[in-house]
Amino acid sequence: MSDAFSPRLVNDPFGDPVLYVGLRYQRRALLFDLGSIDSLGLRDLHKITDVFVSHTHIDHFIGFDHLLRSSLNREDEIRLHGPKGITDNVSGKLAGYTWNLIQNYPLKIVVHEIDRERQKISSFRAAALFRPEEERLVPFGGFLLDEPSFAVRAVILDHRIPCLAFSLEEKSRLNIRHERMEEMGLKRGPWLDELKRRLREKAPQGTLLEMPIQDGGERLTLSLKEWRETLVVEGEGQKIVYVVDNLFTPANVERIISLARDANLFYCEAAFSQADEARARERYHLTAAQAGELARQARVERFIPFHFSQRYEKEPDRLREEAMAAFIGGAS
Ligand SMILES: [Zn+2]
Ligand SMILES: [Zn+2]
Structure with a gap:
């Protein structure tokens, strides 16, 4: 999928x-x-x-x-x-x-x-x-x-x-039951995207859609409702959250955590090292550790710290390491 x-x-x-x-x-x-x-x-x-x-x-x-x-x-x-x-x-x-x-x-x-x-x-x-x-x-x-x-x-x-x-x-995610397709001898192809598109657009249930059957020119025609019941399983959708420049204040923290809750992917600025926290505060930015703390509290699946200040370019791994330590380290 x-x-x-x-x-x-x-x-x-x-x-x-x-x-x-x-x-x-x-x-x-x-x-x-x-x-x-x-x-x-x-x-x-x-x-x-x-x-x-x-x-x-x-x-x-x-x-x-x-x-x-x-x-x-x-x-x-x-x-x-x-x-x-x-x-x-x-x-x-x-x-x-x-x-x-x-x-x-x-x-x-x-x-x-x-x-x-x-x-x-x-x-x-x-x-x-x-x-x-x-x-x-x-x-x-x-x-x-x-x-x-x-x-x-x-x-x-x-x-x-x-x-x-x-x-x-x-x-919502529409997963195709490929094993069922094989049993029915249906061919994979762009018509599956077409089926998903129609379902997402909530096209009328009775809309007819045809799919080719493997080996041979035959085609099977069913209604959207029948295709859905036969081939589709609904799953949780993907969630991507993007957070940049902000100060680590209680109000910002609360908003970010509720926005990013359980995200699959969390992109967050990690501009400064914790050693330069005063500087981060002055510039209204997050430190890498603060970004990691947000990711941990929001329970995101994957955390991608970025938007690093160029002052750390000579230590390319420093901010990522600080961010990841706060993300993973705080979990115990
Ligand atoms: Zn910026
Ligand atoms: Zn800015």
Whole structure:
């Protein structure tokens, strides 16, 4: 059974924070943070539909220009979700160039700005020379995306400015009973993805779907409901949590732990060594040990510390070791 999400950090742990998550069944990708993305190829860039920006410090947002440039010809819109102030940041970025020859370009950027219980949505179209349009306010109840197969939630952390932390959650996992398929003489193939897609989209139960039978041109046609009962077992979905810049305060700790509870994968900044805790506090960052403590308390399955301060580049393993010691060591 392959995972629905295939996540990878775009840069090394001392580089800019960017998490690229391919959605296996949708030929689509999500991006968490928008630091330098120069190493992403066009094929990967064109799959990105939603970008979740924790905050707009330069190491988390400098990739905007690269994404913009590679997307001018895109027909589908790109959504950017970020904290208070992001609309002005996008507006300012777009105002930094001259746009007199782009009226025929299809690109539309939609910005979702999260401010406590509200979301401000604005759009910027190439056809309108990227001037802000269609501003509207909608309530924000914790969800940035809520789709048939997955959802993205956010909480607001204190990094002296608001900084968003994100959780990407598969709604349920649809496992195929391959032994049953063999018994029935059914062939594996793309129709299984089609079956899963229809189930996730909650297509009508009576929808007919045909699958080829091994060796021979025969096909078996059953309703969606019959296929589900015959071949599909529902399991727990995947959960990936992404946490960057914040101070180890009781309020932040509580929010992170409830967001990251039982995650399969927990990406967390581990900027400073515990020996430099005063420095971490001054900069509103976590230490590696604090990140490990969060991972341990949230009982995550896998913990990936990253976003290391470059001051430790000469000791490349130090922060990971401190983080892992706190994660595993505290478990006894
Ligand atoms: Zn920051
Ligand atoms: Zn940062």
